[in-house]
Amino acid sequence: MAVNRRRALWGLGIIAASPALGASAVAPSPGGLRFEHGVASGDPLTDRVILWTRITGALEALTVTWQVARDDAFTDLAASGTFTTGPNRDYTVKVDAQGLEPGRDYVYRFIAGNVTSPTGRTRTLPRTTDKVVLAVASCSLHPNGYFNAYRAIADLDRVDAVVHLGDYIYEYGAGLTDYGMGNGRLLNRTPQPPHEIVSLSDYRTRHAQYKSDTDLQAAHARAPWICVYDDHEVMNDCWTAGAENHDPDQGEGDFTLRKAAALKAYGEWMPIREAAPGRLAESIYRSFRFGQMAELIMTETRLVGRTQQLDYEAELGATGGEVPDFDAMRAKINDPSRELLGADQRAWLGNTLTASVRDGVRWQLLGNQVVMTRTNGPDVVKALGADNLAAIRAVLPDRPRYILDAMVGLFSRPDPFPFNLDAWDGYPAERERLYGLIREAGARMVVVSGDSHAAWANQLHDASGVQVAVEMGVTSITSPTRWLDSWLPDLHLAQTLADDNAEIIASDDGHNGFVRLTLTDDSMTGEWMAVDTILSRDFKLSVRKAFTARAGDTGVGPLSEI
Numbered sequence: 001m002a003v004n005r006r007r008a009l010w011g012l013g014i015i016a017a018s019p020a021l022g023a024s025a026v027a028p029s030p031g032g033l034r035f036e037h038g039v040a041s042g043d044p045l046t047d048r049v050i051l052w053t054r055i056t057g058a059l060e061a062l063t064v065t066w067q068v069a070r071d072d073a074f075t076d077l078a079a080s081g082t083f084t085t086g087p088n089r090d091y092t093v094k095v096d097a098q099g100l101e102p103g104r105d106y107v108y109r110f111i112a113g114n115v116t117s118p119t120g121r122t123r124t125l126p127r128t129t130d131k132v133v134l135a136v137a138s139c140s141l142h143p144n145g146y147f148n149a150y151r152a153i154a155d156l157d158r159v160d161a162v163v164h165l166g167d168y169i170y171e172y173g174a175g176l177t178d179y180g181m182g183n184g185r186l187l188n189r190t191p192q193p194p195h196e197i198v199s200l201s202d203y204r205t206r207h208a209q210y211k212s213d214t215d216l217q218a219a220h221a222r223a224p225w226i227c228v229y230d231d232h233e234v235m236n237d238c239w240t241a242g243a244e245n246h247d248p249d250q251g252e253g254d255f256t257l258r259k260a261a262a263l264k265a266y267g268e269w270m271p272i273r274e275a276a277p278g279r280l281a282e283s284i285y286r287s288f289r290f291g292q293m294a295e296l297i298m299t300e301t302r303l304v305g306r307t308q309q310l311d312y313e314a315e316l317g318a319t320g321g322e323v324p325d326f327d328a329m330r331a332k333i334n335d336p337s338r339e340l341l342g343a344d345q346r347a348w349l350g351n352t353l354t355a356s357v358r359d360g361v362r363w364q365l366l367g368n369q370v371v372m373t374r375t376n377g378p379d380v381v382k383a384l385g386a387d388n389l390a391a392i393r394a395v396l397p398d399r400p401r402y403i404l405d406a407m408v409g410l411f412s413r414p415d416p417f418p419f420n421l422d423a424w425d426g427y428p429a430e431r432e433r434l435y436g437l438i439r440e441a442g443a444r445m446v447v448v449s450g451d452s453h454a455a456w457a458n459q460l461h462d463a464s465g466v467q468v469a470v471e472m473g474v475t476s477i478t479s480p481t482r483w484l485d486s487w488l489p490d491l492h493l494a495q496t497l498a499d500d501n502a503e504i505i506a507s508d509d510g511h512n513g514f515v516r517l518t519l520t521d522d523s524m525t526g527e528w529m530a531v532d533t534i535l536s537r538d539f540k541l542s543v544r545k546a547f548t549a550r551a552g553d554t555g556v557g558p559l560s561e562i
Contacts (some may be wrong), residue, residue, distance in 0.1 A: 031059035033112045037208060038217030041122035042271030044161065044224040044288065046102035049122050051095045051109045052271040054211070057127070058347040061086030064093050065111040072107055072119070089203045090200035092268045097214045102127045120221040123160060129291040134365075135159045135223075135529075136515040138230070138450025139476035140210070142358045143174070143184025143191055143535030147215040149513050151479045152531060152541045153220035156516070161288075162223055163296065163517075165450030166230025166369045168270070169206050171197045171245065172261075180480065183535070189253065194244075197250050203265035211269065220271070226288060227272050228298050230369040230451055234262040237422055259303065280304070285345050287352050295356040295520050297349065297369040305342020316406055325341065333418070334431040346433060353441035362551060363519050364443040370423040370451045371473050372431065373458035373503045377411030377419040380404070380488075388490065400487050419497065423451070435462040438469055442554035442557040445469035446524050448517065453481050454494050455528045457547045459559050463501060470559040473507075473527040474515045477544040478534050481509045505559050511544055524549050524556070 033055060033306050040052040051066055063084045070076040079097050079549045093110060100106065103126030110117040172179045174194035184190055192209040210216060214406045231237055235258065237244035246255050265282040267274045275283045282303035296543050314384055340350065349350060354363050381389060389408075393401055410417045418425030438445045439462070447460065457471025475481060484493050494507040511530035518525045528544035550557035 003249065003283055016262055031155070032342075032435055033062075033115050035110065035112070035115065037211035038214075038220055039110065039117050039120040040211075040220035040271040040542065041108065041120055041178040041223075041227060042225040042227065043273040043286075044125050044226075045099050045121060046125045046127060048096055048098040049106075049120070049124060049224055050099065050271045050273055051093075051097050051108050051110075051120075052269075053093045053117055054208070055085060055091045055093065055112050058086075058091050058112075066095050066097070066108065066451050067111070068106050068108045068122075070104075070106065075105070078106060088297070089268050090265070093555060094268075094271070096273065100124050101302050103129065112378070118221060119219075122224045125288060129293050130520065132290045132294045132363075132517075132519040133158045134159050134163050134296075134517045134519075136160075136163045136165065136448050136472070136517055137452075137477055138165040138369075138474050139453055139479040140216070140453040141170050141180045141476070142210055142213070143178075143187075143189045144188065144480060145183055145189075145478040145512070146178035146537060147213055147219075147345055147477060148531040148534055148537075148539040149529075150213075150219040151215040152529065152539075153514060154215070154222040155541075156222070159223045159294075159357065159516075160290065161218060162225045163298075163367055163448065164225055165448065166431070167451065167479065168227065168229065168233045169210050170205070170232040170479075171235050173197075180478075187535070196252075198258055198261075200261035200264060202260050204268070207265055207269035214490055220476070225297060226298060226367070228284060228300060228367060228369065229302065231302055233266055234259055234302070234522050237309055239288065239308045240303060242308065244309070251468070253545075269285040276416075283345075285348065287356075289356070289361060290322075292360055292362060293521070294363040294365055295352070296365045296367055297350065297352055297356075299341065299369075300345065301340045301369050304345055305339045307338045307427070310426055312406060312410060312417075312421065316409075321404060330417070333426065338429060340427045341431045341434070346437070348436040349434070350441070353437055353443050357441045357443055362444065362521055362526065364438075364441075364445050365517075365519075366445060366447045366458045366469075368447055368449050371420065371449045371456060371458075372424040372447050372469075372471050373456065373460055373473075373501070375419045375423070375425055375497055375501050375504065376416040377407060377495060378491065378495065379412045379416065379500055380407050380491060381412040382487070383491055383496045390485045392488065396487060408419075416500075420452070432463055435468045439466070444467075444551050444554070444556045446526075446549070446556065447471040448515065449473045453479050453483065454507055455511070455515070456460040456507050456557055457505040457526065457545070457561070458503050459505060467555070467558070470524070470556050472515050472517065472547070475508070475528070475530075476512055477514070478512055481512060483509075505547065506545060506561060508544060513541075513544070524551070525562070538546075 042050045068079040173196040218236040235243040235245040326451040453476040455475040458471040460469040494509040498504045498507045513530040516527040527546045530544040546562040549559045
């Protein structure tokens with residue numbers, strides 16, 4: 001039984017969201033050119049930043065003018081130039097605007113023919129700073145709700161950069177039972193194209209739909225973004241040579257070609273500095289230094305080095321809760337050959353951490369797609385009670401009953417198995433190798449993680465019990481939370497996991513939103529920022545919980561709730 005959302009969603013209730021007011025629109029010109037997808041910036045450095053837009057209405061290659069200014073009226077230009085786009089890159093425009101000053105705000109825009117784009121705001125990395133404020137986001141399922149959390153990010157008083165940890169788009173279609181379509185039909189948010197995306201044209205169309213959303217446009221126009229993809233930008237639960245949601249026998253073609261199409265569209269449509277010539281397109285791991293305050297190190301854990309995920313269902317077969325050989329199964333999980341990063345990325349990461357600490361950078365942040373903390377599955381017998389569990393089991397359909405039996409067999413035991421083998425728990429030897437790099441460098445490491453559709457506050461320990469880092473996990477922008485609650489409402493999954501696992505200080509799967517991370521010389525503060533609905537355009541933003549950790553001489557102090 002693979003404990004993953006796609007297989008568990010046979011009839012679960014889905015949550016949704018809602019956008020507030022839209023960004024400024026540009027009227028079509030007489031020639032038909034227009035900027036329907038807004039503007040964006042990303043991957044800032046001290047002297048440059050990526051600028052992005054897309055031209056709609058062009059029928060052939062054209063040259064676009066770009067401008068970066070120090071003032072809103074664009075009378076004081078800091079940089080400008082032209083960029084030629086065309087159908088070979090889906091009429092997207094991406095410029096590495098250079099010659100800028102460190103640590104300062106800029107405005108930027110594009111001009112195509114006689115049409116001017118909306119204005120965006122961006123910021124270069126500082127050489128010195130006394131504070132860094134980041135908005136950390138993940139998992140935005142368009143049909144499931146309005147992007148209120150993106151609008152809330154756009155409205156923040158201060159945000160130096162938006163860190164997106166993946167699942168920016170989802171690949172699923174608009175079928176009756178497709179992921180998020182319960183709310184998608186309600187809100188008239190139907191995926192385009194209305195089928196699972198496979199071809200380059202499909203991936204481009206899906207990206208275009210997301211960037212047509214005015215709240216996402218507002219968040220992109222507010223600050224530079226630093227992004228990595230997770231799995232759904234390509235396909236669910238992908239690894240180096242395949243994916244759970246790819247079946248060539250079902251007309252989905254060759255995995256390598258589909259992956260290449262997904263990565264090409266991602267490179268065209270995202271404000272990201274792409275892999276250097278001669279490197280694989282998926283080699284997007286890179287780092288960003290915010291003066292002496294923080295170094296943000298973005299990793300890639302899907303396509304560069306990931307060994308295929310282990311699958312509980314494959315191990316269990318038709319026996320449900322009875323695993324033929326627990327010891328053999330645990331040995332597979334602990335196999336030291338299982339990797340997430342790969343040798344090249346590990347070496348780069350070790351060198352980056354060492355250089356960051358050597359240069360006196362106060363904090364090291366690891367931008368990472370999946371949850372890192374040790375999370376044993378929930379003891380459902382203890383949480384629900386044997387009598388209640390039996391009553392629930394008696395009325396469940398076959399598939400949910402199978403999953404429940406498997407959860408009992410795997411997790412309600414003295415030595416429970418990990419809850420999610422797609423996360424770092426499925427690669428414990430690789431996690432120890434990472435922890436060794438952190439210890440060797442003496443890094444003050446804060447891990448930020450996405451993917452799980454839940455908020456987390458975790459203290460990370462190596463196999464010997466030594467604390468090596470803290471982790472702030474971010475919930476989803478709109479993707480479903482509380483995905484087990486439709487048939488196990490009394491389980492209270494997030495709280496049960498927190499109660500059952502020593503590393504988890506707190507977890508919450510009851511809200512959509514993002515994490516606001518604030519770093520000063522003395523402390524890290526992570527706030528769970530929650531929108532109260534994703535089903536209405538009217539929403540409120542609140543701080544659900546906040547946590548802090550102190551910087552030590554080496555390493556980071558314990559995480560505590562404020």
